Amino acid sequence: MNGEKMEVGWNHNQQPGEDGVVDRADVHIEVHVKSESTARRAEVRTHVLALLDRHSLIMGSYKWTEFDDDFLTKNVESVAVVDADGPAPLDLKTSNLCVHIFSLNDDGPSTLNLEEDEELSAANHWLLPAAELHGIWESLIYEDGIKTQLLDYVSTAIFFSDKNVDSNLVTWNRVVLLYGPPGTGKTSLCKALAQKLSIRMSGRYTYGQFVEINSHSLFSKWFSESGKLVTKMFQKIQELIDDKEALVFVLIDEVESLTAARSASQAGTEPSDAVRVVNSVLTQLDQIKRYPNVVILTTSNVTEKIDLAFVDRADIKQYIGPPSASAIFNIYLSCLEELMKRQIIYPRQQLLNLDELNTMNYIESKVTQLSLHLHSIAKKSVGLSGRTLRKIPFLAHALYAKTSVLTVESFLDAMDKAVAQQLKERENLAKCS
Template identity: 30%
Template sequence: MQTTDFCMGSPASPASEQPPTVWPVHIEVRVAPNATSRFDTIRNAVHSYLTTSLSDIYLPSEIEGWEDVPLLASSIERIAASECPCPTSSLPIEQTALQIHVYQPTDADAFEELTSGSGRGEDDQIMAATACELPSSSWEGLWESLIYSDDIKSKLLDYIYATVVFSDADVDYEVESLTAARAGAMAGTEPSDALRVVNALLTQLDKLKHKKNCLVMSTSNLATAIDSAFVDRADIVQYVDLPPREAIYEILRGCLVELVKKGIVSQVDVPGLAQAQLYERTADFSNLSLTAAQPIIDDTASPSAGTMELDPKERSRLLSICLLQLAQKCRNQEMSGRSLRRLPVLAHARYIRTLPAVSPRPASRPNGASKQPFTSGRGTAVETWLDAMERVVQAQATERTRLQ
């Protein structure tokens, strides 16, 4: 599988006493399966289009307009501006150092590698590893779904990109086999199958030490159980704490946006974190209410008139503030990212179940006005969804208290 990663600078800005900062911007270019053009040809065409057609790049964003370039239209499926250390949401094109990554995902399925088990028979084998050829179509979107409180992802990307550059330059790494003391095994407290799995892992790692284009990334929920020899050999050791309120907001927002997209929750605009924080700073908490009436919780209820009359922008503003408050409640309960992503399912299963569909948006009046500007679609009203989410968070808090 051929991939190329290059850093190409944009046109230099005019000379000044204090030249503006140039920020590296990662540009992802996904090549179509039937493309025949060379990767370097595609890369050069993308660079030419970005530097001549755009005045600013928004971060992150899908790049549009390249479909009018014949070479690009026949060769690629997507261009996206992804990670950048710049603190702002947009950059003038002359202040960017475009790092253009051209890739062609494969549809090949992952395959399992087995190793011998206890040795009691030929069929006694355990899975040593699951291998997947990258870039893989099945992994699309996974990176974007990872949300952390700081620049962990940027640090990893910078390190990986640096190792790729070193590898392309044939820089030799004094690479050694990984071995583990495994004190628990010597004490007789580790199951034999667990030891065989560890040995299988180390064997697979040994096979990779001569590969110039391989990096190993691993995670663990049992930090104290990781062997110190393994930790000592890691180039980057990063502790990832439970997500703070801001990260929780983005996780909950991502879940809500997906539910709206799939029609499970009725159409509503969900502001990003920066906008939500601005709304929160200027909010009057003495008169804060997303719903003018009680949310719909039972099958016999109907949408409240108060909900229908809210202005779309005001409804969106109140939603973002309430979602921030819900994020704080989740933070107080020390919920992990995995627990947070389960909340929408639990909320629907326990408190929403089957509700009457929200009426579609009526045809616009001659002046463009409509009596139902927010509840188009057939999903659950967002007020109902938010109420159910708060109830399931409270229920989980109660259950945790009982278990302690």
Template identity: 35%
Template sequence: MSYIVDLQVRGSSLRVIKCMFREDEQISSLHSGSDSKQNSNKKLGEFLNLLKAVVKRKLESFPKDRLKTSIITGQELMREGQGSIEIKDPPTEAQQHLIRSLAKVLLHQFSSINGKVNTVNEGQDNLFLSLFVKKISIEQQSTSHVPIKLNFHEKINLGQHIDSILDSEETNESDTYHVGSADEFIIYPFCCLEEQGELKNGSILSTEFDKIDLELDEDDGFEGETLNNCINSVGNFDIPLSKQTLNLVNISYLPGTTFEGQWESLYFGNNIKERLYSYATISLKIARFKQTGDSNQEDITTLITNNKLLLVHGPPGTGKTTLCKALCQKLSVRREFSDCSDTIDTNYKGIIIELSCARIFSKWFGESSKNISIVFKDIEELLKVNEGRGIFICLLIDEVEAIASSRTNLSSRNESTDGIRVVNTLLTQLDRLKKYHNFLALATSNLLDSLDDAFVDRADGVFYVGNPTAEGILHILKVCIEEMITSGIILFHARSTGIKFFNKYQDILRKIAIKCSVCFFFYSTFTILFLSFLLHKKAFSLTVFVKHKYAINIDR
């Protein structure tokens, strides 16, 4: 079985390690004259390889049922064995000294035996993980998952593998053909930008910016935008977006703490998450191949085409927008589509540009389509700057029916032609950007039938997200209770744990989930959780008390 492991490194500890590497290389560069930055990045890469090796050995000792889709926090790792400690954020001076000493010792052991982790004992494992690991997200790899590269020299039955993919919805997991080793952990270390301390003001100026010349009417009364004011600061980075575009979109840098954990908290049937991730990754990989392939470039462009547009539709409130943002977070963490180094640095790995459809429309005729043109022109400049850096740009259009309504319906209702011009402009601009290998467009809609046929036809994949099933509601309940336990809202006695709680009241939670699944409306997650305690309070004793906020104390 293969598992995808997203390893979130503790940012405060990582800063200490980076500082140590820089200090060592500055001293050595004074004597040798070598590039200290390059050597420092090399050492950081070796450190991450050591961390991945230790995490892999730790996960190999876990029982199989524990390795199903789940999140293992640093606190849980500390309870797995002796030798771990609880570290403060930021770490104290004594803890910083411990981090430096342990890293030097383990790196020396690791490098002296050519990248093997056999000399690191279990006590060092637990201490190492408690100092550097914040959270581990484990996702069981889909049985129909296609590896990054298929080695045709391997003795595999390709026809059997294709049949397993085509019949995956009708075949039991145990009967499905697997490619790859029996127990494989694909580990992706990352650190959210906000946790890396002071971020550099990442100016991404390039020679392309000399060509920027936004067209403004002379009657507008504006002086026009020069090169300097076209480069605007958003967060901790300078990006080539005009002020007009920034008024129409929301910018998010990846990986970010805002989106961390959202992917694991979402649960949908029919493997929607896995299929959406595969479509997005393959779309970016095909674009990358078209640019770097060895074959004739013109033939590749003609034969292999993709629009890099994915459409997610379904009833309101089912998590479509959250799913899209969580997908972008995973793409920035795993970066399977990029050949760039996976070394953790302070630069962003992806950008979400969330287009606000409500701001696009204007009361003035022709202004709505002009707004779309300006936004897409700026996005194209941003794509050019990041094209060679392995950074992808995602355009997220929420409730896309506002700007992509059916032109046939608009004409039949004698609507203003301005709405039709908006749809035409959107389709034209999407066709312009699909040539960039680092571009991805995600669109959500509550009304699929109202969308223009040409827009739907451009989508590489269309995914339906419906109301959660009983199994999905049960998963939501568990995730929320786990979060309340972690945050200290639900407290247990020393002998009781969250795992025992779930095992004991599994049937009660399932009954609640089934009841909610047949209702005509979907309660909010916290309402369901609150009702579960109220309706079944006779099953266990509850004590509510105030400790900075209300908490629930499980007596038995």
């Protein structure tokens, strides 16, 4: 292969050419090694590069799960070319290959307790990459650019730290704020981003740590202890950050609870202790963000209540709204592909994607009929939350399937009915509210 082979998230060693332009695109290769494998990473990389050399011309993202190499069959679950979707074929021989080799941690989340025999847990804690978070990134479908922008932000933050950029001259706070209505996948996106970056940075950090704090629980239970328990919680997080081999992600869900507590206190409906708790949280965040191996991820459902003091700390403020018709189409398409794979929908039939439908001008024919029906269902589904959309195929089968295995045509009819039912239920709920 002609491209430089690396195992870092950001190719720090790629230098500009004589004209000052880096002319070889980075292509990221994710290699999922089996948990029982004892193979050295250098040996895995050698066999993966040989595989890529034999299949150097591909169309966009691609994943191998079966191999003609005994070593890969024994040691590797999959080799995936990721984040490479585009209209033109991709030539791996002229690309700069960034190879990320990882295995998944099979342990579930543990709890971070503040004191011995303390029933209240400060947070949930995962070692990354975690088996239970595997595949979430791919399953989340948003408008073009949202996931890439978030990925690039954190990569740049780590890159600037590695280059020792003076943060007094060029400022970044390592804080991400995702806001928008409930059910749009903000929390899942934070978890998926942490998982993805623990893989993408596998050559820079040995493993990832993910700490999920529920700020609503924090303020509803711990007022009486003022900021002391908050300080203890962040001392636990500090212990994780002190391990320079770990990339640490801290998630604060429902960060608007900070404002709710402070506003209530100022209005006289909560004790002044609430202000001390909020200020303690903000102070602790300001302290840990200085470390190069920590990223703070936050979400909010109620935009008008987000604390301005916190908003000022966020480098990225990304709105996550309900899926558009095109995003819904892609969500449904991924669901149907999974059900065909499991033979719940049988026989397998080819469904066209939106680009293919567009090239055919959305004209109905035997080739486009099923895909156009799915497109119609997607347009009817606009306004449903992402959480609901992922349930539609299940509800279609549970409520409207006459047999356990359905054809694509029958399943689409069932989905149509399930969407209509969800819209009717939403209308009835609105009348009762």
